[in-house]
Each structure stands twice: as C-alpha cells, then as structure tokens.
Amino acid sequence: MKTGYLAYITICLAMMTCLSVYSQQKQDDHAFRSGEALYYEVAYNWGIIWVNAGEVYFKVDTIVHENQPAYAFDSYGQSYSFYDWIFKVRDHFQSVALRESLQPVQFKRDTYEGGFEVNNTYQFLNKEQKVIAEIEHSDRPRTADTLDLPFGTLDVLTAIYHARNLNFDTLEPGEKIPVRFIIDGEFYELYIRYQGREVKKNRDGKLYRCIKFSALLVEGTIFKGGEDLVVWVTDDENKVPVMAEARILVGSIKAYLTGFENLKGKMPEVEKE
Secondary structure: OOOOHHHHHHHHHHHOOOOOOOOOOOHHHOOOOOOOEEEEEEEEEEOOEEEEEEEEEEEEEEEEEOOEEEEEEEEEEEEOHHHHHHHOEEEEEEEEEEOOOOOEEEEEEEEEEOOEEEEEEEEEEOOOOEEEEEEEEOOEEEEEEEEEOOOOOEOHHHHHHHHOOOOHHHOOOOOEEEEEEEEOOEEEEEEEEEEEEEEEEOOOOOEEEEEEEEEEEOOOOOOOOEEEEEEEEEOOOOOOEEEEEEEOOOOEEEEEEEEEEOOOOOOOOOOOO
C-alpha cells in the first residue's frame, strides 16, 4: 500500500475508534452533529528534531442520499508550503453514510503524495453485500471491480464517526477489538487495543481526560507493521481525538488537535497539574 504520512494519519484517526460492527442508534444519540469541524497539525520527528509538516481537518454535514437522510463526511490534509519541496501532500477524503445506521454508501479518495497520485471511489451496495471499487494510480492503469462486501466493512473516514458513539465503559484494559477496512480496493483485518484512561497534555498545554488506544498497522512504505500507533480521545460525550502518534520506518509522526467547532457537547474541563 503506497501512501504518504498525512493519508496515514487520516487512516490512523479512523482506526483509533473503530470498535465493532454497525450500531443501530438514533440520530440524537450520535456523539457529533452537522457542522462539527475538527482541526489538526501534523508534526514529523527525525532524531531530536520535530518539524510541523502539515495540517488536516475533518468536517460533517447532513444531506439526502437517494431519499434517505445521510451524513456527508469530509477530510482534507496538506503539507505546508515550506515542506512541499521535501514531500508535497494534498489528500482529500469524502464519504457518505446513512444517518441512522452510519452504513457507508459512497467513498472517494483523491490524493497527491510526493508525485504519486491515487484516486479511489467506492459504491457500497449493502443490501447486495457488494462494493463497486474504482481504483486509479499514477503508476498503473485504472481498474473497476465489483467485490464481495464482508459484513461490517468500513471506509476509513466513516469509521471515525461511526465508532465515536460506542460505550467505552464495556471494555477492559488490554482487550483487543477487530477492525475491517477497505483501503485501495483491498480488505484488511486489523485490531485496536484498549489501554485504559489517563490525563493527556496536548501540544497547547491543555490537559484532557482521555481514553487511550493502540492499534495494529499494515506493513507498507511508511510503517513497519505492528502495534505502533497510540491514540487519545476525550473521555466525554464528544469522543474527540486529541492526539495520535506513530512510529514509522524513519522517525515518527504526531497529530495534535488544534481547534474545533460546533461540537455536540462541551469539551471536558481541563485538569490542573
């Protein structure tokens, strides 16, 4: 899987909260609402040097899809202009999911990473248990296939919003939860491990009560493979990802929460040191 680090951060932020198959919650039970926006800065570390390399946002809106109420999820990541000469990134992910069940029905990925372009589109035919996958890479021809869709398969963007609704109180520290994704037209069976609760300081110095996870990653051009991702989400009704960090083949990367808009609930009170 040939993917740059900003695309992987998008995947990582999805993986940290993807805990189970589809829930059947009502819209009012969701941990987010239309208009919510989350903003992150991505930093790269090599040795003792940390460099602010780029930024990512996640946004949600409500739409009607084939006469059914739905959510439109949108995420965009880019490297800063001064970093473009090292590794230019322009990544755009979009997904549509049914509002009540959060089943994905459409997904689109349009990415440019270091001169390598990838375009993916999925049409999820959930009743037929099929997915129409169109995959295009800059170094190989476009393909279009209709694939069998294993139950509970998520695209990486819908997963973030889907699993923010789950009850974390039912998990025990060390418990592993399986995850199924479709990425680049391939299905992956991974897992995350619940690590418990702790107070985490964000880069801006604020302290948050958090739920902590680690995740098994796919071996590829960025990661060695293994449980090299750690993520913290707020321990409140919003379940907002605060920080994610991962070891990569050369150095490490971190994503920090830098801002938010239109959360469903108030962010947790900041703990005092």
